[in-house]
Every structure is written in C-alpha cells, then in structure tokens.
Amino acid sequence: MSLAAEAFVSQIAAVEPWPENATLYQPLKDDQILLSDCASSLAVQTYLRMCGLPVQVACKANAEYMSPSGKVPFVHVGNQVVSELGPIVQFTKAKGHSLSDGLDDVQRAEMKAYMELVHNMLLTAELYVQWCDDSTAAEISRPRYSSPYSWPLNHILAYQKQWDVRRKMKAIGWGGKCLEQVYEDVSQCCQALSQRLGTQPYFFNKHPTELDALVFGHLFTILTTQLTSSELAERIKRCSNLLAFCKHIEHTYFKDKSA
C-alpha cells in the first residue's frame, strides 16, 4: 500500500472499535496451505490472541488472490482489509491495542531487528526449501498448491508460482545456495534467537510482543509440519529453550484448541 493509503486506513481504523465478526482468511488448511503461509497465518493468529482480539479463521482456496498485497493471511475487519503481520500490527495499534508500548527506544530497535532477522532467514529458508528444492517442490509444494484447481490450470499455476519464487531467490542472492547452506543459516538464526531468549518466558521481559508471535508462528509450524526431510525441525530442536518457549505459548494461548 502506498503511504497515503496507509495513513488513510489508520485514520479510519482509529474511529471504530474492533468488531466481533473480524475474519482471517488463509488457504485451505488440510490440502492447500504451504509451510510458509501456514507460519505467517499462525503468527498473525497468535498476535491477535495475545492482544485479546477475537477473530474467526476462514479457509478459502483463493485467499492469495483476495489479499490486497498478494500475500496471506489477511484480515477483514469492519470494511477494511489488511494483510501481513506488519500492517496488521499497525492497524491494531491505530485501534488502541498494542503489545510493544512498554518498550523503550533501544528495545524497540532490537525487536524490529530480530523480526527482520526472522523474515530474512526463516521465512526465506522456508520458501527455499518449499520451492527451490526439487524433491520437496515435486512431492509436496506443487501438488498442494494446485490441489483446488483442475487440469491444466493446476500445472500452470504451480509452475508459475515456482518460477516466481525462484526468480526472487536469485535476486536476493539465495539462488546459488545449496540446501546444506540453507540449513546452516537456519541453525545460526535459531542460535541467535536462543541466545536472545535465554531463560526468559518471552523475548522482552514478562510480556509478549509481536516478535514472540512471529517466532512462535514460524517455529511451531516447522516443528509440526511433515516435509520430505526433517532436517529443519532437527535444527530447531537443538535449542531447547526455543522448544520450551513454543510449548509455553501453545499452552497459554491455544489451550482451548488442544484440549
């Protein structure tokens, strides 16, 4: 969204309170959704639960095309549609709900930096493993991505998406990496997060922030998703405090689901 549109949305958002019928849209859960989208969606859901804002989850096959920026998930609140965690955090802040108000400037800088680290490393690694690794792409990603469509559309859309993602990987310099290097990068990222978390329950003091939601969304999804190889999950399991962190958040915010 351009700056002017964003400012406009914030202004409108500030006027009305959070409605009861807010909906979050994501691709079909059992057949279609992929690892990276599932992680982003779970991060947003966790964030909204941490803020105490009710939201219903609706699974639609064309969620990606309905989204204003082309990325899932997106939320439909009142008469506005906002996609991706960053804009959603700003949107809820405009409505008066924020998790990071208690942080000072230096801590806020750290939080933003770590969120970029997760985007840069974990999300990119997920996309790489899904679409640039031939075996995963052929066995999991392409069949799942194109499952709601009939022939020949399913082939066309799947290959188009794969081509898109590979082009993007090449542009940011990940095109030349091999799978082992990607796993190594994920390990380093997890170690950095593990160092930052230490023995605290959340990344910043005793209160969760959007960083906790983002990290939980990605780690939990990687740990609970079946891929052709469980190497990604293994790398995360080497950091025991991250495992404990995931269990704690799942227990605190999702216990009605798991009960």
Next chain:
Amino acid sequence: MELRCWGGDWGLPSVHAESLVVLAYCKFSGANVTVSPIDWTWRTLTVTTPELVCGDSTVTEPADILNFLRKQRFNADYELTARQGADTMAYVALVEEKLRPALLHTFWVDAENYANLTRPWFASRSPFPLNFLVPSRHANNALCRILLSKVESPLYSITEVEGKLYSDAKECLNLLSHRLGGDHYFFGNSPSSLDAFVFGFMAPLHKAALPSCPLQSHLRQLANLTGFIDNILAVYFSGSQPGSPVPVQETVDANLQKLTQLVNKESNLIEKMDDNLRSSPQLKPRRPEPKPCLANEGSSTPA
C-alpha cells in the same frame, strides 16, 4: 590476499557499499589485504565486487568474505558475548532489508541522481566500450532487486513503493541511531562486524554529492551516526598506517598528515594558478614541456 573492488572518491576508500564493508572489516581485524581497484580494467564487467582472492580460492559477497577472514583468524568479533553476536545478526538483517533497497534506489533508480552522479562516475571509471554497459547493467540489477523483493503484486509499479521504501529506510536510520546512542561503536570500545556493515552502507549516503536526496538530509540530522562515520574514517582510513594503533596518537598523526596535505594542496594550487596566469592569452609565452606537478594531478581540464 588480494581484494578487488571499486576505487574511492568523495573522501571514501571505495564508493561501493559492499566493498566498503569488507575494507572496514579488514582494517578493524588487522587483516593484511592488498586492495586492487578494478577501475579502468575489464574486470568492471567480469568481476562481482567485492572479491577476495587468496591463493587459489575466490570469495564474493561481504558475509562470505567476513566468514572467510574469521576462519583465517582475523576476527573483529572476538570479544563479543554470544548475545551481542545474536544482536549483530539481527541488526545486519535490519540494515539489509530496510536500508539497502533505499540506497539502491537512491543511487541507481532515482533519475536525477543516476544521471548526474552515479552513471558519470562509473562510466568514467570503466574502459572504453564498457562505459556504456557497466552502469546500465548495475542499474537494471538494482531495479530488478527492488521490484522482486518489495513490489509484490504485478499491478504495483516502482512509484507506489518508493514512499514506503524511504520511510522504512528513515525508520531504520532512527533505530540505528537509538541503538548507537552516545558510544563510538555499537559494542564497547572497539569496532566489530556490525560497525563494518553499518559504516559500509551509510558512508556513501553521507559523503556522496547527491543532487536530490531526502534520505541524505535525514541522515545528516542524526548527529551520532554522522559522527560514527567520520570517526571511523579519521581513525582507520586517514593516514597510511594500517591496523589499529592507539587512537590518541593516531589522531595526532592524522591531524599532522592532514595539515601537510593541506599545505601541499595549497602549493599545488598556487603553482597551477601561476601556470594558468602565464598561459593566459594576454601574456602568451610558449611552454614546451608540461610541469611535473600538473602531470601528477592527472586532471585534464584545461585552463
């Protein structure tokens, strides 16, 4: 070890951000690296800068080069705690994600800057047929990179994203300024790889004579960041002494060197003025041989 990178100008050892990162890290860690600028050679087309050549192996990309140097025992992060190491990774990701696209846009995509500063500079540093190819190739790469990573839907164009790009970059500069506070370096009293990265990306923005750049004016308002850049330039890049000597003596030596350079420059200027005066139409004497100091200057603009 040999480092191939673009040459320097505007008071910087190199105008290319990634090359600056590697140069700064070499100074901080005391690595003995011979810098061979690729200006005016065919390497401007063939080589991805920066490139470190050590024996038979070649390494590109700043992050990989820094890792290689660390394995060769040139480690500027030796004294950092594990937590500080994690912070380094996070801040480097922040700079790469938020600041670098805006820098690419400022130097390579913004029409006025590209036409008046970037393209003439790079074209003047490339040999004859390449001066038509090299700048436009870099510009295309920069535009592709921005479009693919920032512009998501095919309906958006670069103009819609520009505003967001610059506001993200300004926010990133503010965050870095908050983190630096009043210190000389980001972690303690000696510089580390994070300082190298931040210096490498911010120094061209600070020093280049860009005709139109709101981001540059924003950076100049953050006094601690500009002080950080100037401090590193003064301590590590001013004199001919390599490595990291005692700062106090270094600044004294640097000041002395600066004064001597100023005096030399002044005397050169006076000679040049003299020469201009003598070769002006009113006086018209014949000067068969060129003066040695003018030949050293290398400038080709006639009086």
